[in-house]
Amino acid sequence: MQLKKQVVGGGFLVEDLEHDDVVTPEDFTDEQRMFAETAKDFLENEVLPKDEQIESLDYELTVELLRKAGEVGLLGADIPEAYGGLELDKVSSSVIAEVLSKASSLSLTMGAHTGIGTLPIVFFGTKKQKEKYLPDLATGAKIAAYCLTEPSSGSDSLGAKASAALSDDGEHYVLNGTKQFITNAAFADIFIVYAKIEGEGFSTFIVEKEYEGVSIGPEEKKMGIKGSSTCPLILEGVKVPKENLLGEAGRGHVIAFNILNIGRYKLGIGCLGAAKESISLSAKYANERKQFGKSISSFPLVGKKLAEMNMATYVLESMVYRTAGLIEQGLQGLDQDAEDAGLQYAKGISEYALECSINKVFGSEVLDFVADEGVQIHGGYGFIQEYKIERIYRDSRINRIFEGTNEINRLLIPATLMRKALKGQLPIIQQAQALQGELMQMMPGQTFEGVLGEEEHLLQMAKKIFLMCSGLAVQKYQEKLEQEQEVVSHLSDIVIQIFALESALLRTKKRVEKLGEERNQLAVCMTKVYSHEAMDRLDGFAKEILTHIESGDVLRTQLSMLKKLTRKSSLPTIELKRHIAAKVIEAEKYVV
Structure with missing residues (x-):
C-alpha cells in the first residue's frame, strides 16, 4: 500500500494523521498473504x-533448516533480486517474520x-561485496552473524575495545578482540564485526570464518532461546x-545504529507473533x-486476562505494521548501486529511529505481559516444560535486553525528538510554547461525534500532555535534562502511549470505514x-514529572491544567472486557 502522504518520523506528536496515512494488516495484498502461507507451510x-531437536541445540539440523528456508525464498526477502534475493517490500518481509x-x-x-547479519551488506556494501556475499546469504549456503557487543561494552557500543590496524603493506586490516553473546556464532560463516582503527575510528568489517585467527568460544548456558547458538x-x-571494510573507515556507528533500528522494529514483529501464539x-x-465443575474460561478473572492479552496484541499489531509501512516509505526509490547508497539508506532508516525504539519497548513489554498471564492461566502446568507457554515465558525475557535495553531506548526516544526539534524538523518547541495560553482558556464539557469521537479527542489531549510536560522539562533543565533520567523515561512512556493509542485508533477507523461499525x-x-x-497511565506519568519539576502554587496550577487534559467519560470497562473475552474464548485464538 502506498501511503497517502510523506510522514515525518516523530511527526505524529505534532500533526493530525488520517487512517490512509498508516499501513494496517487490513491492507495486505494477495501476494503478501501468499508469502505468509509459504512461511506457514515451511513452519x-x-x-x-x-x-525438540532444535531446542537441544542441534547445529547440523539448524543449518539444514536454514538452507531449506533459503530454497523457498525465506532468507532472501530483503536481498535485492540482482543478488539472488526476492527484494520484497518491508511489509511483506514483516509478514514472513511474524x-x-x-x-x-x-x-x-x-x-x-x-x-542484522545480512542487512549491513545489503544497505552499506559495495557492489563487489554484494556480489560476493549476498547470493550465498540468500540461499543459506553461508550463514551470517552480527558482532557488536563485547565483554566490557553492551549498551555503550562505541566503548568497544576490539582493534583494527592497517598492515604495513596496506592490504589488510589486522583485527584483535573478543565479541560477546554472538547469535549464530557456532555455525556462522560470515561475521559483521565492529572494531576501532588505531583505537579511534569505529569501523565495520566483513570477516570470514576461515580467516586465520578466528575462533569461537563455548556456548553460553542461557535462560531461554536455548535452541539458538x-x-x-x-x-x-x-x-x-x-576491501572487506564495510562502509567508510571511522563511520561504523552509522551502520551499527541503523541496523539496530531495523532490528528493533523486527523484534517488535517477533514479539507480536509470540503474543498471538500465547x-x-x-x-x-x-x-x-x-475446575469446580466447569471450564476455567468461564471464570471472569480468567476472561479478563484473555481480554487484556488480546487488546494489547491488537495495539501492538497496529503499531508494527504502521512502522513497517513507514520504513518502506523511507527506503522507496533508493538506488541500491549508487555511490552514496549507504548514506541514502542510513537517512531513510534513521528518519524512523524513534518509531523503531517505540516498537522495541512496547513489543517486548507486551509479550512479557501476555506470556506471564499465559503462564498464570495455565497454573502449575505453566511451570512445566511440556507446555509451550513455559518456553515462551523464558524466551520472552531477552527481548527487553536485545537491540539496546528498554532503558536505553527510553532515553533515546526524547533525545531523538529534541534533536529533530533543534534542527527545525519538528515544531515541538513552538507548539509547547503556544500551549500554555491555550491551556488557561480550555473549558470543561464537550460533546463528541462519531463512533470513536471521544477517543479522537483523548488522542489530541494526550499530545498536549506530552507538549506540556516536555516543554516544562526543557525549560527547567535545558541541556541538563538528560541527567534527569526518570523524567526522560516518563516522557518516553508518554510518547509510546500516544503512538500506541493513535495506531489502534487509525486502524479501527479504517476498518469501520471499510466494513462498517457492526462488523x-x-x-x-x-x-x-x-x-x-x-x-490513566498518561495521567500518572505526567503527575510524577510535574511534581518533580514544580512545587507550591505553580504545581497546583499545572496539575489543574493536567486535570482538564485528562478529563474523560466513565467507560464500563468490565462489561467491555467481558465482551472481548467471549470472542477470544469462542475462537480460541487472537481475534480482531
Whole structure:
C-alpha cells in the first residue's frame, strides 16, 4: 500500500494523521498473504515436527533448516533480486517474520541471519561485496552473524575495545578482540564485526570464518532461546582484506545504529507473533481445564486476562505494521548501486529511529505481559516444560535486553525528538510554547461525534500532555535534562502511549470505514478500552514529572491544567472486557 502522504518520523506528536496515512494488516495484498502461507507451510512441515531437536541445540539440523528456508525464498526477502534475493517490500518481509516467530529459537536464528547479519551488506556494501556475499546469504549456503557487543561494552557500543590496524603493506586490516553473546556464532560463516582503527575510528568489517585467527568460544548456558547458538567470537591477529571494510573507515556507528533500528522494529514483529501464539495456547487451555465443575474460561478473572492479552496484541499489531509501512516509505526509490547508497539508506532508516525504539519497548513489554498471564492461566502446568507457554515465558525475557535495553531506548526516544526539534524538523518547541495560553482558556464539557469521537479527542489531549510536560522539562533543565533520567523515561512512556493509542485508533477507523461499525464491534471495543486506560497511565506519568519539576502554587496550577487534559467519560470497562473475552474464548485464538 502506498501511503497517502510523506510522514515525518516523530511527526505524529505534532500533526493530525488520517487512517490512509498508516499501513494496517487490513491492507495486505494477495501476494503478501501468499508469502505468509509459504512461511506457514515451511513452519508446519519442516520446523515444528523437529522442535525438540532444535531446542537441544542441534547445529547440523539448524543449518539444514536454514538452507531449506533459503530454497523457498525465506532468507532472501530483503536481498535485492540482482543478488539472488526476492527484494520484497518491508511489509511483506514483516509478514514472513511474524509467521516464523512461532519457530521459537529457530526464528531468532533466522532473524539474526536475515536481519542484522545480512542487512549491513545489503544497505552499506559495495557492489563487489554484494556480489560476493549476498547470493550465498540468500540461499543459506553461508550463514551470517552480527558482532557488536563485547565483554566490557553492551549498551555503550562505541566503548568497544576490539582493534583494527592497517598492515604495513596496506592490504589488510589486522583485527584483535573478543565479541560477546554472538547469535549464530557456532555455525556462522560470515561475521559483521565492529572494531576501532588505531583505537579511534569505529569501523565495520566483513570477516570470514576461515580467516586465520578466528575462533569461537563455548556456548553460553542461557535462560531461554536455548535452541539458538550464542558464543563469543575471538579475533587474534586476523588479517581482513582491506576491501572487506564495510562502509567508510571511522563511520561504523552509522551502520551499527541503523541496523539496530531495523532490528528493533523486527523484534517488535517477533514479539507480536509470540503474543498471538500465547493467546491461542492460553484460550485453548482455559476451555479444556476444568475446575469446580466447569471450564476455567468461564471464570471472569480468567476472561479478563484473555481480554487484556488480546487488546494489547491488537495495539501492538497496529503499531508494527504502521512502522513497517513507514520504513518502506523511507527506503522507496533508493538506488541500491549508487555511490552514496549507504548514506541514502542510513537517512531513510534513521528518519524512523524513534518509531523503531517505540516498537522495541512496547513489543517486548507486551509479550512479557501476555506470556506471564499465559503462564498464570495455565497454573502449575505453566511451570512445566511440556507446555509451550513455559518456553515462551523464558524466551520472552531477552527481548527487553536485545537491540539496546528498554532503558536505553527510553532515553533515546526524547533525545531523538529534541534533536529533530533543534534542527527545525519538528515544531515541538513552538507548539509547547503556544500551549500554555491555550491551556488557561480550555473549558470543561464537550460533546463528541462519531463512533470513536471521544477517543479522537483523548488522542489530541494526550499530545498536549506530552507538549506540556516536555516543554516544562526543557525549560527547567535545558541541556541538563538528560541527567534527569526518570523524567526522560516518563516522557518516553508518554510518547509510546500516544503512538500506541493513535495506531489502534487509525486502524479501527479504517476498518469501520471499510466494513462498517457492526462488523467491527470488537475492534471498536478494544480501541475504546485501550484509549481510556492509556489516559490513566498518561495521567500518572505526567503527575510524577510535574511534581518533580514544580512545587507550591505553580504545581497546583499545572496539575489543574493536567486535570482538564485528562478529563474523560466513565467507560464500563468490565462489561467491555467481558465482551472481548467471549470472542477470544469462542475462537480460541487472537481475534480482531
